[in-house]
Amino acid sequence: MGLRNTTLRYGSLAVTLHWLTLLLVVGLYACIELRELYPRGSEPRELLKTAHFTLGLTIFALVWIRLAARWSGPRPAVQPPLPAWQQAASNLWHLVLYAFLMGMPVAGWLVLSGEGKPVPFWGLELPPLMGEREELAAAIKAWHKRAGTIGYALFGLHAAVGLWHHFVRRDNALLRILPARRRAPRGGRGARA
Numbered sequence: 295m296g297l298r299n300t301t302l303r304y305g306s307l308a309v310t311l312h313w314l315t316l317l318l319v320v321g322l323y324a325c326i327e328l329r330e331l332y333p334r335g336s337e338p339r340e341l342l343k344t345a346h347f348t349l350g351l352t353i354f355a356l357v358w359i360r361l362a363a364r365w366s367g368p369r370p371a372v373q374p375p376l377p378a379w380q381q382a383a384s385n386l387w388h389l390v391l392y393a394f395l396m397g398m399p400v401a402g403w404l405v406l407s408g409e410g411k412p413v414p415f416w417g418l419e420l421p422p423l424m425g426e427r428e429e430l431a432a433a434i435k436a437w438h439k440r441a442g443t444i445g446y447a448l449f450g451l452h453a454a455v456g457l458w459h460h461f462v463r464r465d466n467a468l469l470r471i472l473p474a475r476r477r478a479p480r481g482g483r484g485a486r487a
């Protein structure tokens with residue numbers, strides 16, 4: 295499997311970034327949920343929050359590389375082809391996911407900036423996106439938390455649709471984003487993936 299996408303399959307860069315993003319999303323959600331086990335201000339709670347911020351900002355950085363990978367080559371088509379409305383829905387869905395993966399980190403970054411707190415990133419400190427504005431930060435935080443909860447549904451639906459493609463529609467939508475060695479060696483979708 296080459297680094298870049300072809301019309302038949304995603305390249306290794308896109309495949310790696312897709313599954314790495316999944317790992318980061320799982321880690322980020324785990325950190326922010328597990329913080330509730332510890333009292334406010336305690337060291338483990340603060341560490342878990344720092345990990346949440348760092349993983350979220352890492353996702354933000356990776357999204358740009360994913361977009362560059364997507365724009366730098368063709369997008370492998372689903373085989374057998376999707377009806378036009380499903381293709382349009384799929385394009386829109388990917389747009390929603392990218393907007394989420396970019397909007398959430400920026401919102402979090404704005405929250406920390408507005409609260410006058412440091413913005414940690416793998417031992418570095420990123421510059422604030424705005425000056426201290428407690429009220430605005432509180433409003434963005436409330437939005438960030440609500441959207442974060444909606445994120446569970448977004449990612450759940452994304453996974454369910456992937457499985458529907460594979461097991462019900464029996465096309466290559468899921469196979470084309472799996473590492474090459476996991477693809478079926480024979481049959482319509484394996485051969486095309």
Ligand code: HEM
Nearest residue numbers: 326346347350351353395398399402403405439442443445
């Ligand atoms: C894809 C990226 C992200 C997702 C999906 C996400 C999701 C979430 C979720 C689910 C919560 C907990 C909501 C609750 O307690 O009800 C949360 C809280 C929070 N997130 Fe994020 N987040 C992301 C990135 C970031 C980033 C990059 C930052 C900061 C740089 C950040 C800052 C915060 C803050 C400040 C809180 C509130 C923590 C608290 O009050 O204890 N988030 N986020």
